[in-house]
Amino acid sequence: MKFVAKTLMGLENVLAKEIENLGGNNIEIVKRAVVFNGDIELMYKANLFLRSALRILVFIKKFDAKSPEELYEKTKSLNWTEFIGLNQTFAIDATVNSSIFTHSKFITYKVKDAIVDFYYEKYGRRPNISTYKPEIKINVRISEDQIELSLDSSGESLHKRGYKVESLDAPLSEVLAAGILLNTEFQNFENFLDPMCGSGTLLTEALMINTNFPANILREDFGFMTWNNFNNRLWKEIKEEALTQVHEPTIDFYAFDKNRKAIFATKKNLSMLKYGNRIKVDHKDFFKLKNCERFDFIIMNPPYDIRLKDDEILSFYTNIGDKLKQDCAPCIAWIFSGNIKAL
Structure with missing residues (x-):
């Protein structure tokens, strides 16, 4: 499996070292992110342990598209049943840096339409859209004509550790x-x-x-917990083992x-x-x-x-x-x- 760990500008090297220590392979530093390979266990560990990561994305597909129509068709051609169940809710999050595609909201709607139409053609019905705690979150990253689709395994940003019950104005991330x-x-x-x-x-x-x-x-919710392949037993074992290492x-x-x-x-x-x-x-x-x-x-x-x-x-x-x-x-x-x- 291929993952993309998002981070803040300037923390890429720190994050890459964390991923290396965690057992990630084929590590590549890119702008505000680190790309690496691993298995489902590593994805769980990345969400649990990485301190300098904002979220962990699971790579779905990368392709080129030179028009909204091409983006729609290539997105629609994917087998979305591998990622989204008919009875699940989903949302799209788009990051766009392109002279071809200039509006992230338009991209969000286009990708959403492609996924919805895939289900309508295959089943005659579709999953629902939800902007509040969707069960599946699709990340779209566009750089000029390069399109990258990913699953967000984290859900809310990983800076929300779960311990900050009191805060002042402008707290440090x-x-x-x-x-x-x-x-x-x-x-x-x-x-x-x-x-x-x-x-x-x-x-x-x-x-x-x-x-x-x-x-x-201390976090109770992660994006991967609503996935069809969520291994609750493995997740519990990872957490239990992690707590034995606290000193x-x-x-x-x-x-x-x-x-x-x-x-x-x-x-x-x-x-x-x-x-x-x-x-x-x-x-x-x-x-x-x-x-x-x-x-x-x-x-x-x-x-x-x-x-x-x-x-x-x-x-x-x-x-x-x-x-x-x-x-x-x-x-x-x-x-x-x-x-x-x-x-």
Whole structure:
């Protein structure tokens, strides 16, 4: 089987390494994705374990089409009974980058019509369309005249881990947080600190990595669970084996924030994880921290307030740098921010 693991720009190499460690074959890095081969067991494991993947697609067919009519005919020619049952609901998700096909909604309707007409001609009736939790989700990717059809095995995006019960404004994506952490060497240090923890995404993902807690073990639903070939016994065995590999933290984790709502959210989210109660979470202002040098690894995603003027933002980041140099040396510090100018 051929799979496409989707990810965020810049995390392709991280994801490829994860897939290699999981046992994927013929790994190929492409833009915002990694292509690989494996079996149904690997597909289950990819959805469960991959921390830097957004979704796992199962390749159906690739062909060229130079007109909407050709797209329709070639889509309709496939044996859709292999993928969609008559009594199942389905939906189409299209990504288009083409001078021939310029509207993703039009592509969605065209592919939908082709599938529906296939069933009408063969059975005189068809599966229903559903945009809310469809049982089968078809992914269409078009690059100029190249059409790629896939099954979405994940359902909802894999960044929805299942532990985030409390959140603040503009939370960091779990997939992005995991990708950042996998690019660091935080596991080689003894004390991990996020001094501006927000709702605790960096901290929670770091704890999951350190304890080998599967990324999506708390999720109840995946797209593949509604497929006709879903092997529930195998899925349960994979999860049970995964949980036997979870171990106690090997690092002391700390999380601070001057916002009490952030502290509440972080504690609630950590409570969803095994060993989450081992994390030291406290209401503290980073700039007033004492004995900061005891933390040998510091990582933060500073809040970015668009209401601040440029000079105030630059001053804020300057103060972060001064605090790290004056009070936290010789720590290793990672600062993740969308404000390149301030960095």
